[in-house]
Amino acid sequence: MKEKTKFYKDHYDVIVIGGALAGLSSALMLADKGKDVLVLERHNLPGGLATSFVRGGLEMEATLHEMMSIGKKDNRLKVGKFLDDMGVDIDWLEVPEAYHASLPGGVEVTLHPGFETFAREIDQAVPGTYEKVLSVLNLCHTVFDSVNYLSIHHMSKVQMLLKHPAFVKTAGYSTKEVLDTFNLPQAALDLLAPYWIYVGSGFSELPFTIYAVLMADYVGYGSFVCKKFSHEMSLKMAERAVEMGVQIEYRQNVEKILVKDGKAYGVRTERRDEIHADYVISGAYPNKVYTQMIEPLSEVPERAIKVVNGRRVSLTAFSVVLTLDRSPEELNIKDYSVFRATKTMDTDAQFKELGTLGPYTYTTTICLNLANPDCTPKGQTSLSITTLPRPEAWKNVKPEDYDRVKHEIARQLIKDISDYLGVNLFDHILEVVIETPMTVARYTGAWNGCIYGYAHTMEDHIIARLQTSEEERLIKHLEFAGAHQISGDGMAPQVTNGRKAAKNVLDSMAEEKEAAK
Numbered sequence: 001m002k003e004k005t006k007f008y009k010d011h012y013d014v015i016v017i018g019g020a021l022a023g024l025s026s027a028l029m030l031a032d033k034g035k036d037v038l039v040l041e042r043h044n045l046p047g048g049l050a051t052s053f054v055r056g057g058l059e060m061e062a063t064l065h066e067m068m069s070i071g072k073k074d075n076r077l078k079v080g081k082f083l084d085d086m087g088v089d090i091d092w093l094e095v096p097e098a099y100h101a102s103l104p105g106g107v108e109v110t111l112h113p114g115f116e117t118f119a120r121e122i123d124q125a126v127p128g129t130y131e132k133v134l135s136v137l138n139l140c141h142t143v144f145d146s147v148n149y150l151s152i153h154h155m156s157k158v159q160m161l162l163k164h165p166a167f168v169k170t171a172g173y174s175t176k177e178v179l180d181t182f183n184l185p186q187a188a189l190d191l192l193a194p195y196w197i198y199v200g201s202g203f204s205e206l207p208f209t210i211y212a213v214l215m216a217d218y219v220g221y222g223s224f225v226c227k228k229f230s231h232e233m234s235l236k237m238a239e240r241a242v243e244m245g246v247q248i249e250y251r252q253n254v255e256k257i258l259v260k261d262g263k264a265y266g267v268r269t270e271r272r273d274e275i276h277a278d279y280v281i282s283g284a285y286p287n288k289v290y291t292q293m294i295e296p297l298s299e300v301p302e303r304a305i306k307v308v309n310g311r312r313v314s315l316t317a318f319s320v321v322l323t324l325d326r327s328p329e330e331l332n333i334k335d336y337s338v339f340r341a342t343k344t345m346d347t348d349a350q351f352k353e354l355g356t357l358g359p360y361t362y363t364t365t366i367c368l369n370l371a372n373p374d375c376t377p378k379g380q381t382s383l384s385i386t387t388l389p390r391p392e393a394w395k396n397v398k399p400e401d402y403d404r405v406k407h408e409i410a411r412q413l414i415k416d417i418s419d420y421l422g423v424n425l426f427d428h429i430l431e432v433v434i435e436t437p438m439t440v441a442r443y444t445g446a447w448n449g450c451i452y453g454y455a456h457t458m459e460d461h462i463i464a465r466l467q468t469s470e471e472e473r474l475i476k477h478l479e480f481a482g483a484h485q486i487s488g489d490g491m492a493p494q495v496t497n498g499r500k501a502a503k504n505v506l507d508s509m510a511e512e513k514e515a516a517k
Contacts, residue, residue: 001156002113003387006074006163006274007249007273008038008275008434009036009233009247010276011276011277012034012036012037012038012247012275012276012277012278012502012507013030013035013036013037013277013278013279013425014026014035014038014277014279014280014281014505015032015037015039015040015266015267015275015277015279015280015281015285015482016039016040016280016281016283017040017267017281017282017284018039018041018042018045018048018092018278018282018283018284018446018481018482019039019040019041019047019048019238019248019250020044020047020048020049020050020234020283020482020494021047021048021050021233021234021491021494021495022283022288022481022483022485022494022496022497022498023041023266023281023481023482023498024046024047024234024237024241024498025041025082025237025239025481025494025497025498025499025502026278026281026474026481026498026499026501026502026505027039027086027125027241027248027502028086028237028240028241028244028246029246029247029498029499029502029503030246030300030318030502030505031084031241031244031246031293032244033237033490033504033506036245036505037229037241037246038247038248038249038252038275038277039089039116039246039247039248039249039293040249040267040269040300041210041248041249041250041251041252041317042252042253042254043250043251044229044246044250044251044344045231045234045250045252045428046234046237046238047230047231047238047348048196048234048444049062049063049230049440049443049444049451049455050062050063050064050191050230050231050233050234050284051063051230051231051234051406052230052231055323055337055433056173056323056430056431057462058377058380058430058431059229059382059431060228060321060323060431061368061382061384062074062229062321063211063227063230063319063435064225064226064230064319064491065211065258065268065337065364065366065386066095066218066223066224066225066337067079067092067223067224067225067230067491067492068221068223068490068492069216069217069275069492069495069496070092070195070221070223070224070492071221072081072094072222073223073487077149077217078222078466078496080092080224081495082235082495082499083233083495086208086237086240087243087264088233088236088240089242090226090232090233090236091223091228091232092224092225092226092227092456093226093227093372094223094224094371095222095224095225095336095337095370095371096112096224096336096370096371097110097112097113097335097336098111098112098219098222098223098256098337099111099195099335099338099339100334100335100337100338100339101190101191101194101338102339102340102341102420103190103340103341103345103347104284104342104343104344105192105345105475107122107152107187107190107191108123109122109125109191110335111191111219113218113219113220113221113222113223114219114220115134115137115141115219116134117430118133118137118219118489119133119134119137122188122191122192124186125187125188125191126191127190127191129184129185129188132182132183132184132188132325133184133192134152134382135181135190136182136184136226137215137216137219137220138177138515139166139170140157140210140211140212140213140215140329141218141220142166142167143170143208143209143212143213143216144212144213144216144217145218145464146164146166146167147167147209147212147213147331149164150164150167150466151466159500162187162328165473166341169192169463170207170208170209170212171207171208171463173202173206173207174203174207174458175196175203175204175206175207175208175210175211175269175372176203176204176206177208178208178481179192180209189459190345191269192215192418193345194339194345194364194384195214195215195218196211196281196350196364197315197339197340197350197364198214198489199211199214199452199453199456199489200314200351200388200489201314201351201457202346202347202348202349202350202351202352202455203347203348203353204347204348204360205351205458206350206456206457207456207457207458207461207462209462209463210217210364210456210461210462210488211244211459217492224314225266225368225371225372227311227372227374227463229375230491232396237261243477252269252271252273253269253270253272253343254267254268254269254270254293255268255269255270255293256268256293256294256295257280257289257293257294257478258274258276258346259294259296259299260299261339262475262476263300263475263476264280264413264475264476264477265277265278266270266280267280268355276342276398276466277507278477278509279477279478279479279508280477280478280479281478281479281480281481281502281505282478282479282480282481282482283480283481283482284303284445284478284482285308285447285450285482285484286307287308287313287447288307288447289447289480290304290305290308291305291308294475299365299475300475301474304475306502307472311455311460312454312457312460313391313447313448313450313452313453313454313455314446314451314452314453314454314456314488314489315354315388315390315391315450315451315452315455315489316388316389316390316391316394316440316449316450316451317386317387317388317389317435317440317449317451318360318386318387318388318389318434318435318436319384319415319430319434319435320327320384320386320410320414320432320433320434320435321381321382321383321384321433321434322381322382322383322384322385322414322431322432323380323381323382323429323430323431324380324381324382324425324428324429324430325379325380325428325429326379326380326381326428327350327378327379327380327383328367328369330424331381331383331421331423331425331428332421332422332423333370333381333383333421335362335364335367336367336368336370336371337365337366338365339362339363339364339373340362340364340365340417340420341361341363342361342362342416343362344361350507351390351412354387354388354389354390354393355389355390355393355395356389356393357394357405357409358387358389358409358412359409359412360387360389360409362387362414363385363387363413363416363417364385364386365383365384365385365386365417366383366384366386367380367381367382367383368383368384369381369382380430383414383417383425385414386452387413388452391437391448391449392439393437394436394438394449395448397405399437402438406436407434410423410432410434414426419421426506428462432453436449437449446483447484450483450484451483451489452483452485452488452489452490453482453483453485453488453489454484454488457487461513462486462487462488464477465486466486473504479501479504479505480501481494481497481498481500481501482494482498482510483497485497485500486500487499487500
């Protein structure tokens, strides 16, 4: 009798929990180094939030507004270069602007990438500010270059001070503290503020290092979207990983990470498969891993609970995704990305408002057609209206109230943009999908529905995390990859975090091999 083919191998070098961007990045990097990798994904498709969906026969982008760290073909940034090096061929489309700012008092300004261009456009709106704004952007660029260098090269504090003085001098200060030194008019500061929502902390709490990296990347090099939606990115990453020998299995929910004597050695799935490996990379938040997934729980170090309890999760998402029956021109839509504030541009006040159920007065609106004309049939428009509330705003919404609350907020957001455009969007809706923090939590399993990992604050951000990262590898042979790791929020940082987890595994393998000689 022919022996039955086994579903899983007896052993793998690495098991990756989760086939989102971070997990796929880890798998690609490990496979490129010849490692035997298994990816287990709870859904029937890869990508996590980097996905699309179909409603009424129309494909709609689920989440991606714009992708940073890509760069043009002749000047790739780190994420674009990594994907190119791995053979992941994505059709990138450049977003035509940085953003349009619609601010209180009737301010309407469209800003474009390029440091000098961006500074001149702010100067046109707020005369006499060109030199100071350009100085801010140049400082951001200098810090950006330092962060990219130091993420790869180790330096002593003295060497950093000598070779990266701007990075060292600003590292201990908030965005507000650094920007205040330039003595810019409030109107100019307001035009430099809209991207704050993409990192999830008000300026008095946001480390300048994080703001600098964000601004230098987006303003200096522009942003991109995938021609076939964000799912093109995740699908092509998964396809390439399989070509490189990675085994990806879908509908496989991992319930437990197996640990013995302080070392991870495998996983057990919901269907009771026990699979062994030398290393495990988890896409699940440490909060969930350390409280629910480690088996036995007695293997969880006390410090692990302290670490996750000491961190604040960042923002979640509420988004209304619309397909409309008119072209953007017919709907008076002129810009790809509009950051709209109807009440204030005080980022700390906006952050406070996001801790409520609204009404939300700070939103970002994306018209995908203006970067990707083929995203809908001709004569239609893809429009998303998004705000990023804090998870605690939704924790007390009762199940019986959920449907009412989400529809009330969606109606408020659609009405606000309708009033802004001077067009009643309710009359033109072909399809509408409402995404809430609960949607994110249910679909991805993200802790509290958080899309941006742990908040970057003055007490806990990328510099502090880099210094403590080795101390926080609390279970041997267990690494984490996702928005909850060092680089934090956004899809591009997830790729970076996945690569970092893979590098940790490869370095550990090399060290153990050397020690065994």
